[in-house]
Amino acid sequence: AQKITQTQPGMFVQEKEAVTLDCTYDTSDPSYGLFWYKQPSSGEMIFLIYQGSYDQQNATEGRYSLNFQKARKSANLVISASQLGDSAMYFCAMREGLTGGGNKLTFGTGTQLKVEL
Amino acid sequence: EAGVTQFPSHSVIEKGQTVTLRCDPISGHDNLYWYRRVMGKEIKFLLHFVKESKQDESGMPNNRFLAERTGGTYSTLKVQPAELEDSGVYFCASSQVLGTIKTQYFGPGTRLLVL
Numbered sequence: 185a186q187k188i189t190q191t192q193p194g195m196f197v198q199e200k201e202a203v204t205l206d207c208t209y210d211t212s213d214p215s216y217g218l219f220w221y222k223q224p225s226s227g228e229m230i231f232l233i234y235q236g237s238y239d240q241q242n243a244t245e246g247r248y249s250l251n252f253q254k255a256r257k258s259a260n261l262v263i264s265a266s267q268l269g270d271s272a273m274y275f276c277a278m279r280e281g282l283t284g285g286g287n288k289l290t291f292g293t294g295t296q297l298k299v300e301l
Numbered sequence: 302e303a304g305v306t307q308f309p310s311h312s313v314i315e316k317g318q319t320v321t322l323r324c325d326p327i328s329g330h331d332n333l334y335w336y337r338r339v340m341g342k343e344i345k346f347l348l349h350f351v352k353e354s355k356q357d358e359s360g361m362p363n364n365r366f367l368a369e370r371t372g373g374t375y376s377t378l379k380v381q382p383a384e385l386e387d388s389g390v391y392f393c394a395s396s397q398v399l400g401t402i403k404t405q406y407f408g409p410g411t412r413l414l415v416l
Contacts, residue, residue: 229407
C-alpha cells in the first residue's frame with residue numbers, strides 16, 4: 185500500500201493567490217514526521233516545512249503552512265500569496281519513528297505546481 | 302555553509318559500463334542517505350550511513366550497487382555493470398545526529414542515463 189499519496193499530478197494557480205497541495209499518509213507508527221520539499225527545474229530538493237506527529241499546532245514557515253489533520257492522516261501544504269518562483273515540483277514525505285534508526289524518508293509521487301500571471 | 306554536493310551532475314553511459322557517483326554531505330552531518338528517482342516514479346530510499354557504517358541498506362535494488370563511505374565523510378555509489386533500468390536521478394542527503402527532527406538536506410542529484 186502507498187504510504188504517501190499525492191493525488192494531484194499537476195496544479196495551476198494565479199499569482200498572489202493561495203494554493204493547497206494535498207498529501208495523505210498511511211502509517212501504524214504513532215511517532216512520525218512529515219516533510220514537504222520543493223524541487224525547481226534546476227533539480228535541487230529544497231526543504232520547506234516539517235510537522236511532527238505529536239505537534240499540537242500546525243507548522244508554519246513564512247508563506248508555507250502545513251494543514252495537519254491527524255485523524256484523516258492528511259498533511260496538506262498551503263502556499264499563500266503564490267509567486268512565479270513557486271513553480272516547481274512539490275514532494276510530500278514521511279519518516280516513521282522520530283528517533284533511532286527509522287530515518288529514511290518515504291516520498292509521494294509529487295505535484296507539479298505552475299504559477300501563472 | 303556549503304550544502305550537500307554531488308558529482309557528476311550528469312552521466313551518460315552504455316549498458317554494461319561502470320559508473321561511480323560521489324556525494325559530499327554537509328560538514329558535521331553523520332547521517333548520509335542515498336535515494337533515487339526513476340523516471341515518472343516516486344523518490345525511493347536506497348541506503349543510510351551513520352558515519353562509515355551502513356545503518357539501513359534495505360532499499361538497495363541488487364548487488365550491482367555498492368555504496369561506501371570510508372572515513373565517514375564523503376560517500377560513493379558504484380553501479381557495476383549498469384543496466385537500462387538504472388537510469389534516473391540519484392540524490393544524496395545528509396542530516397545531523399542530534400535532535401529529533403533530523404531534517405534531511407538534499408544535494409542537487411546526479412542524472413544517470415544508461416543507453
